[in-house]
Every structure is written in C-alpha cells, then in structure tokens.
Amino acid sequence: EAQVTQNPRYLITVTGKKLTVTCSQNMNHEYMSWYRQDPGLGLRQIYYSMNVEVTDKGDVPEGYKVSRKEKRNFPLILESPSPNQTSLYFCASSFNRGSYGYTFGSGTRLTVV
Amino acid sequence: KQEVTQIPAALSVPEGENLVLNCSFTDSAIYNLQWFRQDPGKGLTSLLLIQSSQREQTSGRLNASLDKSSGRSTLYIAASQPGDSATYLCAVKVSNFGNEKLTFGTGTRLTIIP
Numbered sequence: 001e002a003q004v005t006q007n008p009r010y011l012i013t014v015t016g017k018k019l020t021v022t023c024s025q026n027m028n029h030e031y032m033s034w035y036r037q038d039p040g041l042g043l044r045q046i047y048y049s050m051n052v053e054v055t056d057k058g059d060v061p062e063g064y065k066v067s068r069k070e071k072r073n074f075p076l077i078l079e080s081p082s083p084n085q086t087s088l089y090f091c092a093s094s095f096n097r098g099s100y101g102y103t104f105g106s107g108t109r110l111t112v113v
Numbered sequence: 114k115q116e117v118t119q120i121p122a123a124l125s126v127p128e129g130e131n132l133v134l135n136c137s138f139t140d141s142a143i144y145n146l147q148w149f150r151q152d153p154g155k156g157l158t159s160l161l162l163i164q165s166s167q168r169e170q171t172s173g174r175l176n177a178s179l180d181k182s183s184g185r186s187t188l189y190i191a192a193s194q195p196g197d198s199a200t201y202l203c204a205v206k207v208s209n210f211g212n213e214k215l216t217f218g219t220g221t222r223l224t225i226i227p
Contacts (some may be wrong), residue, residue: 033212042219043202048212056212090157092215098144098208099164102215106156 002027006091006105013081021076021108023091027063029039029107030096032074033058034066037107043090050096077112081112115140115207119218126193127226134221136187141181144206144213148177148188151200151220160182161188161200193225 004025013019025032033048035058045058049068061074063085074093078085091105116139126132136146145164149157161177164169169178176189178219186203200222204215 033214035215040219043204043215043217045214048214050211058212058214088154094213096213097208098213101145101147101159101162102204102206103159104149106155107154109154 004105010109016080025093026100029093032093034076035090083112086112115216117218118227119221122221125224138184138205147203195225198225
C-alpha cells in the first residue's frame with residue numbers, strides 16, 4: 001500500500017531533550033516536506049526536500065533540523081525542544097512535478113513539558 | 114504571498130442535506146488544488162485533486178469545482194451522512210523558487226446532525 005509512515009504517533013518529552021520524528025514513504029517521491037498544525041494557524045511548512053541531499057527552510061524552520069540521506073526517509077530533528085514546539089506534525093510527499101498531489105502521514109502529536 | 118480562506122469556519126446541517134464548502138485563494142498561479150478531510154487529532158485524507166486546467170472533479174458523493182481566474186473552489190457534498198462529520202481543508206499547490214509547497218486554509222468544521 002502506498003503510504004507515508006510517521007513514528008511515533010504520540011510523544012511527550014521534556015524541554016531540551018533531543019528527539020527525532022521519523023518519516024518514510026514507499027512511493028519513490030522526490031519531494032518531501034514537514035508541516036506543523038496549530039489551532040487558529042492552520043498547517044505551516046517547516047522544511048522541505050526536493051531530493052536526496054537537497055533540503056531547505058519552509059515558513060517556520062526555527063528550532064528544527066532535517067536530513068535527506070535516502071530518498072524514502074526524511075526525519076525531523078528537534079535538538080532542544082521547547083514548549084512552543086508542542087504541536088501536531090505531519091510529513092508529506094509528492095512527485096516533484098506540479099500536477100501531482102500530496103500524500104500525508106498520520107501525524108505525530110508532540111507535547112513538550 | 115498566497116493566502117487561502119475557508120468560509121464558514123464551522124457548519125452544522127441535518128443528515129441528508131446537500132451542502133457546499135467554500136475555498137478562496139489570492140494568487141491564481143497555482144498548479145492544483147486539493148481537498149482534504151481531517152478527523153479530530155488524525156491525519157489528512159486526500160479527497161479530490163483538481164488541476165489548474167480543470168473545472169471540476171468528482172468522487173462518489175463529492176464534487177469539487179475550480180474557478181482559477183476568480184480564485185475560488187467549492188466542495189459539494191451530496192446527501193450528507195453523519196460519517197461526513199470532520200474538518201475539511203483546501204490547499205493550493207504553488208511553486209516558490211522550486212518549493213512546490215501546499216498553502217492551506219484553516220478549514221471548515223462540518224457537523225452532520227442525525
């Protein structure tokens with residue numbers, strides 16, 4: 001089944017403790033992206049990657065890092081999480097050509113205390 | 114900068130009624146528009162993808178229309194059911210220096226009353 005898989009689904013952590021949220025897709029998509037969803041603000045792009053070893057900042061990149069060493073994986077790294085990073089995170093992927101739609105993962109609910 | 118607006122923010126209708134959800138966007142230079150459904154605390158399920166060259170797309174009881182020149186899209190749901198209760202999001206795909214990102218509206222929360 002074609003899908004984007006995120007792990008974990010739920011995570012509670014403490015301020016400053018480094019964490020990684022994994023994302024993997026099995027559709028051979030070149031383009032991958034991370035979004036966060038907050039009440040009243042909608043979904044905002046954090047980082048994106050147009051292909052292996054090509055990443056760039058989205059609209060709200062502060063406090064996050066990403067890497068794209070393999071085509072299928074695009075982990076989101078929070079080196080020193082803070083409470084304002086408490087949010088619902090989504091990974092998405094697509095072919096790198098305009099006409100294609102996006103496939104989203106099931107989301108990761110992160111709480112930083 | 115592309116902005117996407119969905120009105121109303123919330124809508125309640127009795128079961129069996131037909132309904133229309135609205136989406137508007139400020140920049141008509143889009144690749145496509147996608148309608149998603151999101152259940153509380155859950156992921157995004159793609160409902161319909163409509164290309165910039167298309168006027169409408171249909172899937173079952175759902176029909177999405179696109180008027181790119183006026184920056185508007187509608188999602189029509191026929192014969193609504195309680196299982197249709199969810200938040201509906203529209204998103205436009207644009208290219209910004211190669212970043213083919215989605216810009217989302219804040220959604221319409223739909224409640225179907227049995």
